[in-house]
Structure formats: structure tokens, C-alpha cells
Amino acid sequence: MDRSQKAEEILDVAERMTRAGGYGGFSFREIATEVGIKSASVHYHFPTKEDLGAAMAERYTDRFLKGLGDPRDTTRSTEEKISAYVEGFRQALVEDDLMCLCGVLGAEIAGLPVRVAEQARRFFDRNREWLDAVYEADGGYGDVTARHNTALALLAKLEGAMLVARSFGDNEVFDQVMSV
Amino acid sequence: MDRSQKAEEILDVAERMTRAGGYGGFSFREIATEVGIKSASVHYHFPTKEDLGAAMAERYTDRFLKGLGDPRDTTRSTEEKISAYVEGFRQALVEDDLMCLCGVLGAEIAGLPVRVAEQARRFFDRNREWLDAVYEADGGYGDVTARHNTALALLAKLEGAMLVARSFGDNEVFDQVMSV
DNA sequence: GTCTATAATTTGATAGAC
């Protein structure tokens, strides 16, 4: 997906607004105003809100996964990979002071347009796969079911840690959760 | 808070819609149609959407806490209390096939009207307090900081388990997460 | 690519009759 710079700016603003207030938390007009164009021009880049939402979630997932690197990389230990993984979530929270985009979308997934819901779910699919690959490459995490559950548990803890931290308005809560 | 039966019905519908699609996922007209009245009548019971949202979250928290019972109850073991606590979340997920109301609101808390956000946060405050009291009454969970973190970690894991389960559209994921 | 203009619908909310 190569997009124009304006399209990327639009996604930036939409992402920030969604991570703050959910899918219903942004409108074409609000985005347009922040980007410095008119709402009709936003529709030029993304015909419908569903298009915009799906593109936003897809970009978020792709960037996030890219930042994780190869789960089967033999130059890093399992501990290093998992530590970097947790750090990926912490950065999303602390640097932007916002919830995980797909965490927000996942929470309200039953009310999302289908293609947005699909992209939100894709984030969780890809994350579980990545963790699964790390555990499998390690060899010490039991059978496929055990690895599956371990991956889901870490993913859930991280999303929950972000959600609770944002609810308390205190990002330190993230570290307190992850310290246990 | 004693409310009329119609007011309770309104909150029932609003809660279900919010747990599916977030705070932006319900409107006065939609609720009115489901309850069988007109939107103006909904405004009679709850003047503004913020009023409705705050009452909805407050009722949810009160009911949830009431279902947990006394955290210092000496007739139940710590294991029994925690097991019942986890079961409270599982029921919310499995019986209604929906996310935790305050989990949804917490995810989009930065975009909520102040009084709705306050009530969402109150859910997490009360939950942490309840778990804290269980651990303190037990005596075997370390100092106040350790208990605090342990409580936050369980809360985060449960909310995360619900969120991930809903994102995958598979409630069994909740149990898989909690098995680790 | 962006604009003006506008359509069609929805939304939160109020006034006043019954």
C-alpha cells in the first residue's frame, strides 16, 4: 500500500482520534479541519468511513508487526524477543498517551462495519501467530495448545494493562500490571 | 437509586448497545424504538446522553460489586473468592456474548463525557479495592504495593481476556487465557 | 487533489399538548 502523504496524514489524525474515543470518535469534518482541507477532500482519499477505518487498522497492524522483527530470529533469545514485544505495547501507550488502536476497536468490535472488524481481528491473529512462532522456535513451551494459550494470555494481559492504565489515567499502571 | 421500570428498560437496551459498539453505538432513537416509546420520552427519563451513560455505568458497577459479596468474608477461602471473581467476568461475557461495559468505556475513555468517564473509572477503582481487600484479608500477598499490583494484574488479565475473546469472536479464548 | 455546494439522514435536545 503506497499512499499519498495527505492520505497518511488523514490516517494519523483518524488513528489518534479513534485511540482516544473509539470508531465513533472521529468524523470526516474533524479530520479535515485538523489536516487543513475540506471533508470532501478526505472522501477523495477514502471514499467511505469504512474504507478509512479498515485502512487505519491495517496500517497499524502492519507497522506494529514490522517493529517486532522475525519471531524465529536466532540472534535474539526468547527473553529478548518477549521483552521487546512488551516494550512495543508500552511504547504505544506511553509515547502517545493513548490506548492500542486495535484494542479500542476490539472492545467495540460487535458494532463495527465488517471490514473494520476484520482488520481489528487481523491484529490479534497476527500477534498470536508471532508469539506462537517465538514459543515454537524456543521449543520449551509445551505442545501447540500450551503455546497457543501462553500467547493468548500474554496478548490479553498487555491489552488489559493498556486498558486499565488508560482507565485510571495513569500509565505507570501498565508497568505495575506487567511486574506481576 | 430507585428508578421506574421504563428507566431500567432504557438502561438495559443502552447497556447492550454500548457493550456491542461503544458509547457512540447507541442513540436515543434506537433505544426508544426497542423499548417501544419515542425518543422524547427517553429524554424524560434521562435528560442528556451523558446522564444516560453515567447512570448506565454506575448501575453496571453497583450490580457487579454486589454480586461479588464481602471481600473479607471469613466463610470463604481466598481461592473461592478469586474463583467467584473470575466467574463474574466469565458470566458477563458468556451469558450476554458481550464485552464488559466498563471495559468498552475504559478503552475509549479519553473521548467520553466527563461524568461517563468518571463512572467508568469508578468500576476499576472499586474492583481494585475489592481484590485488594481479599488479598489483605488473606495476609499472604506481601505488602500494600505487592497486593496493589497483584490486584491490577488480575483485573487487567480479565478485561484483556474478554477483549481478546470478543475480538476473535470466540468466548473459549477467555478460558484459554485464564488457564495460563 | 481540493474546492463549493448540497443532499439525505441522523442526532441530541426542547416545547407544549394530553
Next chain:
DNA sequence: GTCTATCAAATTATAGAC
């Protein structure tokens, strides 16, 4: 408590000029 009627504003979206 509920209704009809209505409002002002916002929303998603399109047509067509530049």
C-alpha cells in the same frame, strides 16, 4: 409519562467546477 412537532447541528456522502 408519553406523545407530536420541531429544531439546530452534525454526519456520511456525492456532483461538478477548478
